[in-house]
Amino acid sequence: MLDKHQPIIALDFASVQDAKDFLTKMPKHQPLNLKIGMELYYLSGSEFVKSLVDQGHKIFLDLKLHDIPNTVERSMRILAQLGIAMVNVHAAGGQEMMTAAKEGLLSANIQSQPLLIAVTQLTSTSHEQLITEQLISSSMEDCVQHYARLALQAGLDGVVCSPQEAHLIKEVTHSHFLTVTPGIRSQHVPHTDDQKRTLDIASAIRNKCDFLVIGRPITRSNDPEQVYQQAVKMILQTRKEIDNA
Numbered sequence: 001m002l003d004k005h006q007p008i009i010a011l012d013f014a015s016v017q018d019a020k021d022f023l024t025k026m027p028k029h030q031p032l033n034l035k036i037g038m039e040l041y042y043l044s045g046s047e048f049v050k051s052l053v054d055q056g057h058k059i060f061l062d063l064k065l066h067d068i069p070n071t072v073e074r075s076m077r078i079l080a081q082l083g084i085a086m087v088n089v090h091a092a093g094g095q096e097m098m099t100a101a102k103e104g105l106l107s108a109n110i111q112s113q114p115l116l117i118a119v120t121q122l123t124s125t126s127h128e129q130l131i132t133e134q135l136i137s138s139s140m141e142d143c144v145q146h147y148a149r150l151a152l153q154a155g156l157d158g159v160v161c162s163p164q165e166a167h168l169i170k171e172v173t174h175s176h177f178l179t180v181t182p183g184i185r186s187q188h189v190p191h192t193d194d195q196k197r198t199l200d201i202a203s204a205i206r207n208k209c210d211f212l213v214i215g216r217p218i219t220r221s222n223d224p225e226q227v228y229q230q231a232v233k234m235i236l237q238t239r240k241e242i243d244n245a
C-alpha cells in the first residue's frame, strides 16, 4: 500500500540508469512511493517496475489507459500481476470502460489489489480547449465533478485532479474517495515550468488532497533527499494540525 504520509515521487527520467542514479540519492532501505509514467515504462517495460516492487517500493503506474472496455479489462489483468499499488485510466473512456478496468484488476490472481483511479480532465487542458476541441459546454469544475461521480459509480477508488479541485471532488463523492494531485509547488520558490494550477504542500493537504505527486521539485533538486524529507515533515505536520483543530 502507498503511504499517505509520503509524497509520490514522479520518476520522470529519460533512462532507467538516470532513475537508478536518482534513487541512490534518496533514503536507503526505506520503501518509497514512486510514480512510473509512460516515458520510463515504454523504455524499460515491466522489468524495471518489478525490480522496484521487489525492493519494497510502492508503485503508482501512471499509464492512463483509454481504449475499448475489453482491451482495458485484459490489460489491467496483466498490469495487476506486476505487484503495483496504484494504476489509472481516463474517465473520458466512459463508465463501462472504468468498470471493465476494475473487473480486470479483480480477476487477476493476486494478494493485494492495486488502487484504481481516473484522470478527470488533464491539468494541461484549458477551459477554451474544453469548448472548442471537446465540445463540452459546462465549466471545468462541473466536468471534473461529473467524471468523479462516474468514477465512483464504476467502483473506482479515486481520481487524479489538480490540488485546487480536490475539495470539489469530495463534495460530490465521499471523504474516502481518493484525490491524487500533481501540481505541487512551493510558495517560496518561484517556478517557471509548465505546472499552472499549483498549490503548496500545506494548502494542498488542507484542500483535501490525499496523495501528493511531486516530481521536479525533488528529482531536479541538488539535494533531493533534503527536499523529500522536508515534504514528508510538512505533510505530517499539516495532517496533525488538521486532526487537532
Ligand code: C5P
Pocket (backbone or CB within 6 Å): 010, 012, 037, 121, 122, 123, 124, 160, 161, 182, 183, 184, 195, 213, 214, 215, 216, 217
Ligand atoms: O515534475 P512535476 O511535479 O510537475 O510532476 C508531476 C507529475 O504528475 C508528472 O509525472 C506529470 O506527468 C504528472 N501529471 C500531471 N498532471 C496531470 C496528470 C499527471 O502533472 N493532470
